[in-house]
Structures are given as structure tokens and as C-alpha cells.
Amino acid sequence: MNIIRIERSGPLSGSVKIQGSKNSSLALMAACCLSDQPITLSGIPDIYDIRIICDIAGDIGMGTTRLANGDLQLLPGTIHNANIDKDKASSYRASYYFVGALLAKFGKVSIGFPGGDNFVSRPIDQHIKGLKAMGAEFSFHEDHYTVEAKKLKGADIYFDMITSGATINCMLAAVLAEGRTVLRGAAKDPEVVDTAIFLNELGAKIAGAGTDTIRIDGVRSLEGGHHTVIPDRLIAGAFLMSAGVAGGSVTVTDVIPDHIGSCLAKLTEIGMEIDYRDQSITASSAGKLKAVRVRTAMYPGFATDLQQPLTALLTQASGRSIIAEKIYPKRFQHVAQLRRMGADIDVRGSTAYIRGGAPLSGSWVHATDIRAGTCLLLAGMAAEGTTFLTGVDHIERGYEDALTAFRSLGAHMSLEQVDAAHAEEKLRIGNAKL
Numbered sequence: 141m142n143i144i145r146i147e148r149s150g151p152l153s154g155s156v157k158i159q160g161s162k163n164s165s166l167a168l169m170a171a172c173c174l175s176d177q178p179i180t181l182s183g184i185p186d187i188y189d190i191r192i193i194c195d196i197a198g199d200i201g202m203g204t205t206r207l208a209n210g211d212l213q214l215l216p217g218t219i220h221n222a223n224i225d226k227d228k229a230s231s232y233r234a235s236y237y238f239v240g241a242l243l244a245k246f247g248k249v250s251i252g253f254p255g256g257d258n259f260v261s262r263p264i265d266q267h268i269k270g271l272k273a274m275g276a277e278f279s280f281h282e283d284h285y286t287v288e289a290k291k292l293k294g295a296d297i298y299f300d301m302i303t304s305g306a307t308i309n310c311m312l313a314a315v316l317a318e319g320r321t322v323l324r325g326a327a328k329d330p331e332v333v334d335t336a337i338f339l340n341e342l343g344a345k346i347a348g349a350g351t352d353t354i355r356i357d358g359v360r361s362l363e364g365g366h367h368t369v370i371p372d373r374l375i376a377g378a379f380l381m382s383a384g385v386a387g388g389s390v391t392v393t394d395v396i397p398d399h400i401g402s403c404l405a406k407l408t409e410i411g412m413e414i415d416y417r418d419q420s421i422t423a424s425s426a427g428k429l430k431a432v433r434v435r436t437a438m439y440p441g442f443a444t445d446l447q448q449p450l451t452a453l454l455t456q457a458s459g460r461s462i463i464a465e466k467i468y469p470k471r472f473q474h475v476a477q478l479r480r481m482g483a484d485i486d487v488r489g490s491t492a493y494i495r496g497g498a499p500l501s502g503s504w505v506h507a508t509d510i511r512a513g514t515c516l517l518l519a520g521m522a523a524e525g526t527t528f529l530t531g532v533d534h535i536e537r538g539y540e541d542a543l544t545a546f547r548s549l550g551a552h553m554s555l556e557q558v559d560a561a562h563a564e565e566k567l568r569i570g571n572a573k574l
């Protein structure tokens with residue numbers, strides 16, 4: 141099995157070009173199913189989730205080709221069915237977008253339950269509620285569910301909480317539905333806006349994306365077109381934090397600074413120097429880091445997906461930091477791993493209390509999900525000795541090539557092959573010490 145070996149690193153120096161957004165790409169690729177014409181998407185990252193979508197696309201008849209320049213060409217005109225392989229659907233989170241994108245065309249979609257990072261509870265009741273309001277009926281089976289709608293009709297939908305997934309899914313369903321759909325309490329995330337812009341470029345009629353009320357007037361069909369996905373704000377944020385963890389100065393390029401405004405404000409509060417231009421941001425360590433309080437929130441608040449790398453950063457800040465996780469109250473799997481490395485962190489309820497300054501030391505640790513992986517890559521750079529990180533496949537679900545990028549900044553990390561039984565034994569010994 142692959143593991144990542146990390147040695148103490150820093151000060152970091154250099155710049156990293158940020159890849160296209162995973163979460164936006166997942167929505168855009170499903171959205172292509174609404175059209176019958178060729179579509180070209182630029183900036184779609186070459187990561188596990190995208191390869192699975194290409195696989196699913198092939199199964200249902202949508203051609204996908206990576207062009208020599210990296211663009212992805214999609215041919216939705218040949219889609220012949222809406223039966224999504226249940227195991228493939230369950231191997232990543234946003235497979236549910238195929239429901240919204242295929243329902244109007246086929247009247248019935250069969251699909252496996254959503255997978256993705258496991259934060260104990262990730263309900264899809266708002267997707268169900270929204271699509272039901274538009275006339276869909278759900279049937280749940282042991283390992284898959286089916287959604288049927290003879291005719292999708294526009295509806296007024298009030299979400300009970302802000303959800304980017306349900307906002308995008310209902311928006312997809314509404315594009316070819318009859319009449320007007322209004323989504324109230326909609327998520328304002330850049331990925332929602334990117335998807336709406338893309339669909340409008342293809343001829344959809346969506347107004348208000350980026351506010352909490354989105355109006356969609358159904359159209360009969362969509363055209364083809366070309367679109368460039370937005371940059372990955374979550375990856376950008378984590379690279380900037382690495383300059384705080386390991387010292388030095390890191391620049392991220394090809395980014396939209398507004399998309400991580402709340403993160404930049406928090407990094408400044410922690411004591412980092414932030415300098416940004418139109419499409420690039422530089423974060424520099426400016427000496428002592430200060431403890432802070434953070435509450436995760438939906439956009440434009442501090443993103444839950446940046447909470448884990450931030451925890452690694454706050455182990456290096458003097459004083460007691462407090463992180464209240466408001467989106468996924470149990471998203472603290474990384475904490476046990478940081479404790480193995482010597483971090484002084486308590487979790488009570490949905491809040492983590494971090495006493496910064498405890499020296500970290502290298503250990504065997506496991507990434508349970510993408511951002512836990514990012515957190516541990518960062519922590520490994522601050523730790524004395526060698527850190528061995530398992531769960532590399534989780535990191536590969538989100539990053540095109542995290543190691544090359546971190547190494548280009550001067551980080552000491554490498555991919556190694558070890559015997560799986562050896563790694564399990566090392567992790568087991570670490571668990572026993574906790």
C-alpha cells in the first residue's frame with residue numbers, strides 16, 4: 141500500500157497554481173447530462189471522483205474525452221439510460237447530482253446511495269423534499285434508490301437549512317422542468333454560482349444564484365458550449381495555511397481571493413501576513429501565531445472543509461483556540477491522529493479546544509478523509525522526526541498531485557510503498573498508546 145512519509149519542513153517558499161474545484165466539477169459534469177450537444181469543460185481536475193464520473197458517464201452513454209490541452213469534452217447527446225451503477229455512485233458524494241440532471245430527460249433514475257467523506261451523518265432529506273415538491277417520487281431499496289417523475293413541475297421550495305448539495309440538485313432538476321421554480325434559503329457557495337453560470341451559458345434561465353433566493357424558469361432544451369471551472373478555494377486555503385504551520389511564504393495563483401475571504405480574515409487574525417492581487421494570494425508567516433475562536437458556517441462563513449487544516453495550524457499558535465464545528469458536528473476524526481503526534485486537543489460536543497504550542501512529534505497516522513489528510517500533511521511538516529501517513533487514497537480523491545505541489549514549496553515528503561500488515565500494526569500500536 142502507498143503511504144506518505146513526511147519530515148519536518150520549512151520555511152516554505154514558492155508558488156502553487158491551484159487546480160479546478162472538485163466540488164464544482166462534480167456538479168458541472170452531471171449538469172452536462174441536461175444538454176444534448178457537445179460541451180467542453182476546462183480546468184476539471186484529474187482526480188478519483190472525476191474518473192468515477194467519467195466511468196459512470198460511459199455506462200450511460202455520455203462520451204468523455206480528455207483533450208491534449210487538458211480540457212474535458214463531453215457528449216451527452218448519446219445518453220441512453222439513467223441507471224447509475226450503485227457501487228460507482230456510492231464511491232463518492234455528489235452522485236446525487238445525476239438524479240437532478242437525468243430526471244427530466246428519462247422520467248426515472250436508479251442510483252446507489254451517496255458515499256464520500258464520512259462525518260457520521262450526511263442526510264439528503266432536503267434533496268428529497270425539493271425534488272418531491274417538483275413531482276418526484278422516491279423508492280428506497282437496500283443498496284440503491286429510484287426517483288421517478290412523469291413530468292417535473294416548477295415549485296416553491298423552502299430549504300430547512302442551507303445546503304449546497306440540495307440547492308444544486310434542485311436547480312439541475314428545475315432547468316428542464318415545466319414552469320418556474322423558486323429555491324428559498326438557497327446556498328450562496330461559489331460552486332452553486334459556477335453551476336448556474338454554466339447552465340445559463342447553455343441556455344438555462346436561472347436568476348439569483350449567489351443570493352438566498354434562486355429563480356429558475358424551465359426551458360425545453362439546452363445548447364452545447366464551453367466553460368472553465370472555478371479554482372478550488374479549499375485547496376488554496378490549505379496551501380496558505382501551510383506557510384503558517386511550517387513558516388515561510390506561500391503564493392497560490394489562479395485563484396479568486398473573494399472565495400476565501402473568511403479564511404484570509406482568520407489567517408490575518410492568527411498573525412499571518414496576507415497579500416492578495418486579482419488572482420493570487422501570498423501568505424507569509426510573520427512570527428508568533430495567536431490563538432483564535434472559529435465557528436464553521438456555510439458560505440461566506442468559515443468553511444467546514446478548511447476546519448481540519450486550520451486545526452493543524454492552531455496547534456502551532458500560542459494560547460487556547462476554540463473551533464465550533466456547526467456544519468458537521470462530528471467532523472473531528474483528525475483530532476485523534478493529531479493527539480498521537482502530541483497535540484493537546486479536547487473535543488467536547490461539537491467543539492474542539494486546542495492548546496497550541498505542544499511540540500508535535502512524528503508518528504504513524506491515518507487520513508480518514510480528504511481534509512483530515514491535508515491536516516496531517518501540514519502537521520507532519522511541523523513535527524520533529526518522521527510522520528507516516530496512511531489513507532492516501534482519500535487525499536487522491538481531492539488533490540491532483542499534493543506531493544509535487546508541497547515539494548515544490550520545499551516540503552520534505554515522499555510516497556512510499558509498505559506492506560499493509562506492517563502499516564496496520566504501526567497504527568494499532570499508536571491507538572493502544574492513546
Ligand SMILES: CC(=O)N[C@H]1[C@@H](OP(=O)(O)OP(=O)(O)OC[C@H]2O[C@@H](n3ccc(=O)[nH]c3=O)[C@H](O)[C@@H]2O)O[C@H](CO)[C@@H](O)[C@@H]1O
Pocket residue numbers: 163164166233234261262263264265266267268301302303304305306327438444445466467468
Ligand atoms: C461534493 C461537495 O460539494 N461536497 C461539499 C458539500 O457537501 P454536501 O453538498 O453534502 O453538503 P451540504 O451543503 O448539502 O450540507 C450542509 C449542511 O446541511 C445538512 N444537510 C444537507 C442536505 C440535506 O438534505 N440535509 C441536511 O441536513 C448537512 O448535514 C450539513 O450540515 O458541502 C459541504 C459543506 O460545505 C462540504 O463539506 C463538502 O465538501
Ligand SMILES: C=C(OP(=O)(O)O)C(=O)O
Pocket residue numbers: 162232233234255256257258445510511538
Ligand atoms: C467533504 C468533502 O468532500 P465530499 O463531499 O465529496 O465527501 C470535502 O471535499 O472536504
